[in-house]
Amino acid sequence: MVIKSAEYLISSPDWEKCPVPNLPEYAFIGRSNVGKSSLINILANNEKLAKTSGTPGKTQLINHFVINKAWYLVDLPGYGFAKRSMSQRRQWQQMIENYLRKRPNLVSVFVLIDSRHSPQQIDIDFITDLGTWNIPFSLVFTKADKSTQAEVSKNVKAFLNKMRETWQFLPPNFVTSTVKKSGRDAILNYIDELNAQFRAIA
Secondary structure (H helix, E strand, C coil): CCCCCEEEEEEECCHHHCCCCCCCEEEEEEECCCCHHHHHHHHHCCCCCCCCCCCCCCCCCEEEEEECCCEEEEECCCECCCCCCHHHHHHHHHHHHHHHHHCCCEEEEEEEEECCCCCCHHHHHHHHHHHHCCCCEEEEEECHHHCCHHHHHHHHHHHHHHHHCCCCCCCCEEECECCCCECHHHHHHHHHHHHHHHHHHC
C-alpha cells in the first residue's frame, strides 16, 4: 500500500461522537509509552501526524485520522501506568471499552507490545478482554531496535507461548522498528487485505 494522504480528522470523547462509520477502521492501542504515536507516524509516512511525547498518558481521546481518503486509523489512549487519578483511568477504560464493542466499522485492533520486555500481565489481560468481546486483533511488537535481535525474538516467542496456554489460534503478529521502519510494509499490506474484504462485504 502506498500512502498518498494522511490527515487528522477529529478527537472524540466517546464512540457516539466519532465520524460516520462509512470507512473501514483500525484502532491502535497499547500500554503507555509503548511507542504508539511513533508507529502511527511511520505507517502514515508523516512524522508530525500523531503527537509524540515523553510523558505517558498524553492521548486522552479517540483520535481519528483518515488515510488515502479510504480508511480510518484510530489512536486510542494507552492503558497502564499513566499518572492520572483512578476515576479518570476508569473513565478512559469505559470510553475505550464502549468504542471497541460498539463501533460498527471497526475491522481490527492493533495491540502494541514492547518487545524489550517479557510478557506483561496487563497486556495479556487486555487481549483476553478482546477475545471475550469477540473483537479481531493483531499484535505489534514495538521498539525492536532497542534490543538485540536475539532478545526481541526471545520475548516475542515468550509472549506467543504465553498466549498458547489459553488461545487455540494465535492472531497475526508483526515486529516493528520505527528507526529502521521495519514491519511497516507488512502492517500496511495486511490492512490492504482487510480493506478489500470490508469492501467485498459492504
